Amino acid sequence: MSTDQTMSTTALTSKVTLADIESAAKLLDGVIVKTPVDHSRALGRLTGSSVYLKCENLQRAGSFKVRGAYVRMARLSDEEKACGVVAASAGNHAQGVALAASKLGIKARIYMPLGVALPKLAATKDHGAEVVLHGENVDEALAEAQRYAEESGAIFIHPFDNPDVIAGQGTIGLEILEQLPEVDTIVMGVGGGGLLSGVATAVKARAKQMGRDIKVIGVQAENAAAYPPSLAADAVVPLDRVSTIADGIAVGKPGALPFKIIRELVDEVVTVSEDGLAQALIFLLERSKMVVEPAGASGVAALLENKLKEIGIESKNTVVVLSGGNIDPMLMLKVIQRGLSAASRFLTVKIMLHDRAGELATISRIIAEADANVTGVDHTRIGGSLSMGDVSITIDMETKGEEHSEEVLNALRSAGYQPITVN
Incomplete structure (x- = not known):
């Protein structure tokens, strides 16, 4: 550069x-x-x-998107404003255009993909824009917004260019x-x-x-x-x-x-x-x-x-x-x-063990004594790698960091278990 x-x-x-x-x-x-x-x-x-x-x-x-959207629309001619604006977005640009249009008294149509998050959809509608769900992704919504602009004469509001x-x-x-x-x-x-x-x-x-x-x-x-x-x-x-x-x-x-x-x-x-x-x-x-x-x-x-x-x-x-x-x-x-997992504050382990009474209680006790907090347990007896009489347990737990996570793993290993960390 x-x-x-x-x-x-x-x-x-x-x-x-x-x-x-x-x-x-x-x-x-x-x-x-x-x-x-x-x-x-x-x-x-x-x-x-x-x-x-x-x-x-x-x-x-x-x-920040409302800044650029408002300036773009405020500089439109009266004739262009009367044609309305159209944009495509799955989030911030949609809300910025919708808010700017409401401030300027301009009709806005926003194309959003079908899978858009409900809070973003609701927020865009709350600003008064007409929302049309179209396509599986933003690119498909964008293509439809541009097609609508050419067909209707509405002014297309690009998100950055x-x-x-x-x-x-x-x-x-x-x-x-x-x-x-x-x-x-x-x-x-x-x-x-x-x-x-x-x-x-x-x-x-x-x-x-x-x-x-x-x-x-x-x-x-x-x-x-x-x-x-x-x-x-x-x-x-x-x-x-x-x-x-x-x-x-x-x-x-x-x-x-x-x-x-x-x-x-x-x-x-x-x-x-x-x-x-x-x-x-x-x-x-x-x-x-x-x-x-x-x-x-x-x-x-x-x-x-x-x-x-x-x-x-x-x-x-x-x-x-x-x-x-x-x-x-x-x-x-x-x-x-x-993020917690990346910082070694959230640890997930998979343990293979014999399916007999007390095993899960023993593992839970070891984890508790190591001062970690179990947040989830998945227990299954069915799988291609499991033998008859075996069980696979996946345990999610909160830890205090990388050093503490290793202490928990060592405690399980010392008790004869073979924990496998899962990312």
């Missing part, structure tokens, strides 16, 4: 300028919440620097500089690139005016990371497959305009693991009392996995953008369990 900042910021981002973002901020005044920047002492202790959280999970409609949308998202960068002028590194998740490109445009332009160097870092889930190969090839490279718990950044192809901006202005795009995302979500729940979706926690995951140090960045004052908090409760349950 080019890190040469000697070229004109305006020239590099000719389609989105600092002036565009400042104008967008005026449009958004009184419409959105100027979300807080909270100091995280817990992250500071782990990273050895001052870390702050830009809490866009507390934004109206639960994410539009200069007005990018300008709206970039207002977050202006707020961060106002709230924490001494910031030297800003970290955030990236899917299609609207948020990252907008913030980079605002921050790099303002930093140049101040004669400072502020690093801007993007974060992708390693199983949905289209930007690293695209940046390496200096061209947009779509992924064949995307699979991540961070559905908010599960985008298989960078936007054309965001890619151009990110290629020139962003210092680095790093990737994080699925376990890292889960652990970050739990960290924010426990230590910051923040409900954040996996995509919104990606920046924290990057800090927990020491990604800044890996790329040679020493930061004194780091801001992480918590981009959204719209998480389905059922997904949260799964993510919490995965």
